[in-house]
Amino acid sequence: MKPGDLVYVLWPHSDTDGAKNRPALVLDGPDLQGDVTLLKVTGNARYQDTVKIESSDLVEGELFKTSYIRLDRILSTHSSKLLERGKAVSSVKMAEVRKSLALKNCAVFSRLAHATNRPGDDPALAPFIPGKSSVPYAGRVFTEEEVVAGTASMLDFWLTLGKEGDAFEAGLAKFLGVKRSILCNSGSSANLLAISALTSPKLRERQLHPGDEVITVAAGFPTTVAPILQNGLVPVFIDNDPVTGNARVDQLEEAFSTGKTKAVMMAHTLGNPFDLSAVKSFCELHGLWLVEDNCDALGCRYDGRLTGSFGDLSTQSFYPPHHLTLGEGGAVNVVGNMLLKTLVESFRDWGRDCWCASGVDNTCGKRFGWQLGELPQGYDHKFIYSHLGYNLKPLDVQAAIGRKQLERLPAFVEARKNNWHALRTGLADLGDVFDFMLPTHAVSWSPSGFEWDASGHTTDCSWFGFMLRVKSQAPFKKIEFARFLDQRKIGNRMLFGGNLLRQPVFVNLRKENPAAFRIRGLSAKENSSLDSSAINKLLPGADEIMEEAIFLGVYPGLSQAQLDYVVESVHEFVARH
Numbered sequence: 001m002k003p004g005d006l007v008y009v010l011w012p013h014s015d016t017d018g019a020k021n022r023p024a025l026v027l028d029g030p031d032l033q034g035d036v037t038l039l040k041v042t043g044n045a046r047y048q049d050t051v052k053i054e055s056s057d058l059v060e061g062e063l064f065k066t067s068y069i070r071l072d073r074i075l076s077t078h079s080s081k082l083l084e085r086g087k088a089v090s091s092v093k094m095a096e097v098r099k100s101l102a103l104k105n106c107a108v109f110s111r112l113a114h115a116t117n118r119p120g121d122d123p124a125l126a127p128f129i130p131g132k133s134s135v136p137y138a139g140r141v142f143t144e145e146e147v148v149a150g151t152a153s154m155l156d157f158w159l160t161l162g163k164e165g166d167a168f169e170a171g172l173a174k175f176l177g178v179k180r181s182i183l184c185n186s187g188s189s190a191n192l193l194a195i196s197a198l199t200s201p202k203l204r205e206r207q208l209h210p211g212d213e214v215i216t217v218a219a220g221f222p223t224t225v226a227p228i229l230q231n232g233l234v235p236v237f238i239d240n241d242p243v244t245g246n247a248r249v250d251q252l253e254e255a256f257s258t259g260k261t262k263a264v265m266m267a268h269t270l271g272n273p274f275d276l277s278a279v280k281s282f283c284e285l286h287g288l289w290l291v292e293d294n295c296d297a298l299g300c301r302y303d304g305r306l307t308g309s310f311g312d313l314s315t316q317s318f319y320p321p322h323h324l325t326l327g328e329g330g331a332v333n334v335v336g337n338m339l340l341k342t343l344v345e346s347f348r349d350w351g352r353d354c355w356c357a358s359g360v361d362n363t364c365g366k367r368f369g370w371q372l373g374e375l376p377q378g379y380d381h382k383f384i385y386s387h388l389g390y391n392l393k394p395l396d397v398q399a400a401i402g403r404k405q406l407e408r409l410p411a412f413v414e415a416r417k418n419n420w421h422a423l424r425t426g427l428a429d430l431g432d433v434f435d436f437m438l439p440t441h442a443v444s445w446s447p448s449g450f451e452w453d454a455s456g457h458t459t460d461c462s463w464f465g466f467m468l469r470v471k472s473q474a475p476f477k478k479i480e481f482a483r484f485l486d487q488r489k490i491g492n493r494m495l496f497g498g499n500l501l502r503q504p505v506f507v508n509l510r511k512e513n514p515a516a517f518r519i520r521g522l523s524a525k526e527n528s529s530l531d532s533s534a535i536n537k538l539l540p541g542a543d544e545i546m547e548e549a550i551f552l553g554v555y556p557g558l559s560q561a562q563l564d565y566v567v568e569s570v571h572e573f574v575a576r577h
């Protein structure tokens with residue numbers, strides 16, 4: 001008797017009166033005592049956790065009707081109690097049985113082990129114990145579905161990007177309404193790829209060359225800006241509006257330098273779309289590339305259209321705090337120009353000229369028909385390199401998890417909005433000590449919604465966080481507030497790097513290579529004599545954000561009890577002062 005044999009066992013097993021010989025599958029052969037492990041087999045299709053078997057799945061004997069192996073009925077018995085039937089299923093079927101058992105266990109495991117990671121409105125979410133449990137500012141939100149999808153992909157062990165990657169890329173592009181989405185291993189890599197793609201000679205007169213300028217914003221995440229410098233380009237900083245956290249678009253023209261400015265790259269701060277109408281018109285007027293760092297803004301809308309679909313390229317991050325997570329991961333979205341798709345993929349995949357998907361040959365139909373560079377005629381296109389590329393690919397298992405996350409995205413976006421609204425409403429009476437972030441184009445908030453400016457444009461934020469600034473006249477400082485929140489186990493964050501020009505890396509750069517970047521309106525020479533107070537005069541909004549701003553979580557894993565606890569705790573802190 002061996003694994004895969006179909007046998008008869010008396011069933012019900014524990015109540016032999018009235019038991020009959022019924023079919024079962026041997027899972028493990030006899031041990032030293034002669035005991036075997038079996039799975040019950042039934043002809044009844046009504047059970048849930050089953051693996052179907054047909055005659056074609058048998059390597060010995062024949063099956064008279066379709067049967068179902070029940071994964072939820074495992075028993076051990078002595079081999080002498082079994083009747084052999086001369087029937088056995090194939091090793092392929094046994095592999096399917098083993099995989100199905102593993103995934104079933106995985107789902108049960110995840111429901112037990114991951115109760116704190118479930119969506120905030122999930123009845124199985126672990127209960128919140130005020131003062132004991134934490135209120136993270138963000139985190140992975142998932143159920144057993146993601147764990148099963150990821151494990152299934154690992155069991156398949158394809159590993160490198162494959163069917164899961166293709167499906168995730170297609171799903172993301174469809175959601176955003178862009179031509180293509182290209183997966184990579186982080187949001188920072190996505191930003192690096194987006195800017196690097198624009199340096200390709202294949203763009204001819206629109207190619208970015210070292211020394212060309214890219215307009216960006218002073219306060220935010222460092223890797224929105226780093227790829228500009230990493231490509232030998234010059235970031236030109238404009239200030240942030242401290243109320244929206246976004247770029248002061250009234251400074252764009254001052255940042256422009258004829259013949260030098262070639263692109264604009266900036267982020268939608270904390271899920272608040274920047275003024276896309278102004279930025280797009282500016283880019284169109286001057287023939288500039290626009291790269292939207294959409295890493296914190298998946299699901300945001302500007303005039304009803306999703307952010308990430310306005311620029312030439314846009315980027316996503318899938319690190320856990322973001323709108324959906326693959327653990328690590330990112331994507332570059334190609335909005336319309338398919339040449340950019342080839343370029344982004346080339347930089348992602350070692351700089352190669354070939355655009356075949358992983359494991360595929362000869363997509364171009366002339367793999368041995370190219371002559372490029374000074375290579376011999378017919379040199380294998382797979383090994384022709386047009387760019388100084390990287391390898392920034394993720395694994396297929398990440399995409400498998402991402403596909404499940406993508407299904408949750410609409411609910412996640414709604415939850416982020418609702419949680420923001422709950423905090424805003426709960427803290428509405430604290431306007432004496434806090435200034436609350438406003439969406440771009442909003443002039444005020446009330447419980448019934450936002451009032452919009454006269455521009456005619458509106459935004460709809462899929463918030464990354466709930467940002468507020470501690471007013472200068474408040475009887476406490478931001479840092480005291482942050483410490484209090486920490487004591488209460490309430491997650492809080494600064495707006496990332498604050499005014500990036502204050503970061504050690506930029507202070508060093510200013511000393512070592514003053515022409516590496518500039519602030520809008522300054523010449524390279526003026527820029528080189530910048531000191532701290534000059535920076536403050538030119539970028540007061542970014543400094544204000546750095547000094548006064550803090551954000552709380554709105555991620556979809558928060559329950560009402562957690563939100564109530566945050567509101568109560570903040571009130572208690574303010575009342576103490």
Ligand SMILES: Cc1ncc(COP(=O)(O)O)c(C=O)c1O
Binds near residue numbers: 186187293
């Ligand atoms: C605006 C912005 N851009 C880029 C990134 C980088 O993403 P990643 O952490 O996946 O590299 C982040 C990270 O949080 C971000 O907030």
